[in-house]
Amino acid sequence: MKSEKLNKLIEKYYAGETSLREEKKLKEALTPENEYEKALFDYTLEERHQTIPTVFDQKINVNSTKKIRSRKFWSLAAASILILLISINFLRLQNTRLPNNGLITLKMGLQSSLVSERLKTLDSMSEEEQKAASAQTLLLNTLVSDRNINVRLAALRALEKQASKELLKELVNSLIEQNSPMVQLALIDLIISNADKVDTSDLKDLLNSENVFMESKTRLNEAIAL
């Protein structure tokens, strides 16, 4: 393309008047002199082919969505009972508590309808807050019932630093409630890295559960073999 024609096309492009076909021609006709435009189109092409976040595939896993819908009632019932048991257990086992206002802030943050708020709340927790029994109950609750995978993973991260024997038992119990393979695997990794505090028979029970994903069972089998 002659440079005069090219310049006219560029002018038309910046006026928002080019058709898609002309824009395609423009991209092909650019010379090294059009350094900026070349970089711009490289950027748009890169964006177009950019892979979406890893968690994304899991989040829109329709299979698990359907599973949730059809088992909704029983899942909810099981989750409620589990949360209740976890709460009672924790209040009994540990006496550390968060000051009331800290707990309320945490509770409100975790109940926010915005994912970013819930993530922010979890990320800003201090180690002391993570240790408190009342906070751990909330974190376990989030791990079991939050509908966003990133939030559930963040709750797990907040819990992992304080993995006591009692907490690990609750984590093992919560595994079958997870409808996301990714969270299940993260949970299993945590459990495996604290294998000395876990009862092997509990792990074997998981292998027989139909709510544990294939990938998770493979990982569990490897851990038990070791």
Added chain:
Amino acid sequence: MDKKDFNLKLLPYQAKMFRFARSLISPQEEAEDVVQDVYLKLWNNRQSLRKIQNLESYIMRAVKNTALNKLNKMGRIWEELEGSQDIQDFNTPETWTELNDTKKLIAMIVDRLPPRQRSIFRLREIEYYEIEAIAKLLELDPNNVKVNLSIARKKVKETFYKIVRHEV
């Protein structure tokens, strides 16, 4: 429609949905949440999907509505965020480190365009949408789309040169 059909039908649009949501709402987690919500809504209405002639525009409209509702809940309004970007906003350590990477710098400038211009710019340059399709999706007049597209294209270029020439 079973889940396999549903997946086959909708999964090809997931990247497009995510990119569009990302241009309407930030941070990224909120955009992911928008797409997840839309998927659930579509799954719940899967029986009526067969009747839809232009599935892509239907899906993208759903993404737009869901994202704008979410913005509303966050106390932000898409239309009101119009207005020129203050060039001083780019005088940050983040910008300095991107100076050597032209593409990253452009990405940063596009991200900071006013929302409407950013959505129009991205729908055209990344999704290759016709002006009329953008107008229909964003419920704007086609001429308005052209004007905003022109402003956005010029603004990205001007800002780019201002930063490169250390005018900020």
